[in-house]
Amino acid sequence: MIAGARLQALGTGISVSVTDEAALALAVAVVEHELACVDFACSRFRPDSELSRWNRLAGEWVAVSPLLMAALEVACRAAELTQGLVDPTIGNALLAAGYDDDFDRIAKGGPAVAVDARPAIGYKQVRLDPENGRAWIPAGLSLDLGATAKALAADRAASAVHALTGDGVLVNCGGDLATAGAPPAGGWSIRVSAHHADPPNAPGETVSLTQGGLATSGTGWRRWRRGDQDLHHIIDPRTGRPAVTPWTLATVAAATCVDANIASTAVIVMGEAAPAWLERQGLAARLVGDDGTVLRVGGWPA
Amino acid sequence: MAGAMASVALGGWIMSQAAAASKATATAPASATPATTAKPLLGPLTPEQLAALQFSLPKQSQPAAAPLRPAPAPKRVVAAAPPAATTGTS
Numbered sequence: 001m002i003a004g005a006r007l008q009a010l011g012t013g014i015s016v017s018v019t020d021e022a023a024l025a026l027a028v029a030v031v032e033h034e035l036a037c038v039d040f041a042c043s044r045f046r047p048d049s050e051l052s053r054w055n056r057l058a059g060e061w062v063a064v065s066p067l068l069m070a071a072l073e074v075a076c077r078a079a080e081l082t083q084g085l086v087d088p089t090i091g092n093a094l095l096a097a098g099y100d101d102d103f104d105r106i107a108k109g110g111p112a113v114a115v116d117a118r119p120a121i122g123y124k125q126v127r128l129d130p131e132n133g134r135a136w137i138p139a140g141l142s143l144d145l146g147a148t149a150k151a152l153a154a155d156r157a158a159s160a161v162h163a164l165t166g167d168g169v170l171v172n173c174g175g176d177l178a179t180a181g182a183p184p185a186g187g188w189s190i191r192v193s194a195h196h197a198d199p200p201n202a203p204g205e206t207v208s209l210t211q212g213g214l215a216t217s218g219t220g221w222r223r224w225r226r227g228d229q230d231l232h233h234i235i236d237p238r239t240g241r242p243a244v245t246p247w248t249l250a251t252v253a254a255a256t257c258v259d260a261n262i263a264s265t266a267v268i269v270m271g272e273a274a275p276a277w278l279e280r281q282g283l284a285a286r287l288v289g290d291d292g293t294v295l296r297v298g299g300w301p302a
Numbered sequence: 303m304a305g306a307m308a309s310v311a312l313g314g315w316i317m318s319q320a321a322a323a324s325k326a327t328a329t330a331p332a333s334a335t336p337a338t339t340a341k342p343l344l345g346p347l348t349p350e351q352l353a354a355l356q357f358s359l360p361k362q363s364q365p366a367a368a369p370l371r372p373a374p375a376p377k378r379v380v381a382a383a384p385p386a387a388t389t390g391t392s
Contacts, residue, residue, distance in 0.1 A: 002386060012392040077367040150392075174392030184386075187377065191385040196392050200384045212373030218391035251389055255371035263370055284375035299375035 002184050009035040010150055011045070011102045012174030013197055018161070019168035019184050030164055031157040031171055038153040041068040042145045044091065045102050051145060055091065059139030061129070069130050074148045074258055079123035082266040087237040089120040091142030097231050097242065103222050112227025120237035146233070151215055151261035154178035158257075170209075172196065177214040178257035190214060192251050192286060195221055205286075207301060213257030217264040218249040218288075234268050243269045249288035252278070253300070259283075 003021035005028045007014045014035065018027045043049040050068045064072070075088035094100075098113045126143070127136040137143060154173040161169040162180035170188045171178050175196035179188060187208030191200055196216070198204070219242075222233035236243040250267035254260035263283050267274040275297045278285045284298040296302055379385075 004386060015387050017386045080367040081370055170386055172387040172389070175389045176392075177387055177389055186379075188387070189379055189383065189385040190376070191388040193388050193390040195390040196388050198388055198390055200388070204390075206379040206385055207376035208379045209376050210374060214376070214389050216389045216391055221391040249391065253373050253376050255373045259370045281370050282372040283370065284372070298372075301376060301378035 007032065010039055010043075010153060010173060011104070012150070014174070015170075015172040016157075016161070017170040017172075017188070018165065019182065020165070023161075023165040023167045026165055027161045027167075027169060030161045034157040034160055035153050035173070037067055038071070038149055038156070041065055042071045042149040044094075044142075044144050044146065051143065054135065054137070055142045058137045058141050061127075061134045061136045063133055064135045066133070069128065069133065069135065071145050071149050071152055072126065072128055072135060072143075073130070074152050075143070075145050076123045076126055076128065078148050078258075078262040078265075081262060082269075084120070084122055084237055085269040086147050086262055086265045087120050087123050088143045088145055088147070089122055089125065089137075089141055090235040090237055090240070091144040092140075093118075093120065093235045093237075093240040094144055094146075094233070095142065096240075097235070098226055099222075099231075099233055103233070108225065110226055112229055113231075115229070115231075115241050118240045120235075120240065122237070147265050148258060148261060150174060151176045151178070151213070151257040154257040155213065173257075175216045176257050176261055177209070179209060179211055179213065183210050192216070194218065194249060194288075209253065212253060212255045213260040214251065214253050215257055215261035215264045216249060216251040217261070217268050218247075219243070219245065219268060220248050234265065236269050243271075245269065245271050246289055247271070247274065247287050248290050250274070250285060251287075252283050252285040254283055 001021050002017055002019060003024040004015055004017040005024060016027050016031050018024050041050045044051055054062050079087040097115055121141055125138050150173045154171045154176045155178045158169050158171040158178035158180040168181035168183050187210040189206060190209050191204055191206050193202045193204035219232045232242045234243045245268050247268055250264040252260045252263040270277060278297050284300040286300050287295045
């Protein structure tokens with residue numbers, strides 16, 4: 001029998017579902033532990049995190065933990081696969097846009113900000129030395145792993161729960177979903193909506209997922225206004241500004257939550273070219289245009 | 303005489319290249335492996351040595367990233383039971 005629990009971590013709502021109710025307590029403990037580890041390694045919003053420390057030491061080779069190294073490798077892979085559209089070197093652009101704390105705590109109003117309207121330095125300037133456990137970024141650069149770390153956390157947590165319990169598991173980190181193990185009969189039932197905390201009857205559709213991950217990116221929620229500027233959290237690395245996009249929402253299915261999230265974020269930045277790109281990648285996706293039109297590509301069910 | 307002047311000019315170029323290479327290494331350590339100690343530059347270099355110097359500037363070489371992996375597409379569900387989770391922006 002499917003059992004589930006909810007918790008808060010990584011600045012968002014988390015849910016854990018398992019196919020055996022008896023495994024739920026252990027599953028929750030494992031997920032809490034994994035997410036706490038990812039938060040400590042990758043958060044840009046806590047000064048004691050490894051990432052914050054590394055950003056302060058930009059310009060020096062710094063020893064990094066295996067977990068942060070894995071997150072950095074995922075972020076650089078995302079950038080390479082998207083030709084830099086999903087790039088971790090946008091930390092300064094996010095700071096300049098006013099996204100300098102957990103979203104719940106940033107000022108949603110106030111005077112205009114000096115948006116850092118320059119292209120991102122680019123992931124190729126990030127040097128990783130996994131053999132020696134160290135990494136380097138140019139002085140002055142600030143990395144942000146927000147585009148990939150949450151999805152990585154979901155994948156890691158789901159894998160860990162399955163490894164320890166042997167049961168099927170679904171981990172939802174603020175709309176980034178990862179599965180592991182055998183799903184329940186008929187697959188995991190997932191509501192695709194505008195916000196991960198929407199009630200089940202909110203506009204959207206319900207699909208079933210038997211394996212892999214599902215992720216949604218959008219511009220509709222993490223938005224704020226400064227002066228006459230309408231800002232959101234998905235930065236276009238080519239401009240250093242919040243992406244101008246015809247899509248308000250992109251949901252992608254892939255073999256992992258990380259891959260789904262890389263693609264869903266890329267779709268928002270890529271704009272009009274996204275449907276053809278998704279078809280070339282063989283990824284099923286549901287895109288919502290700014291006029292509310294729903295476009296299904298790559299075998300996403302009609 | 304012309305040869306000597308050429309050597310002097312080449313020596314200056316080598317010095318500037320060495321300085322540039324040193325600066326590049328200081329600001330962008332592309333190689334994860336600590337650089338080996340370079341031999342001192344003594345006198346004019348052969349074209350082959352010059353080419354080797356230019357191409358010894360550190361380059362980042364990483365294997366190509368593994369491509370995005372698709373999964374079986376989700377299936378539409380028309381069910382009365384509440385979903386196990388909701389995806390959407392956070």
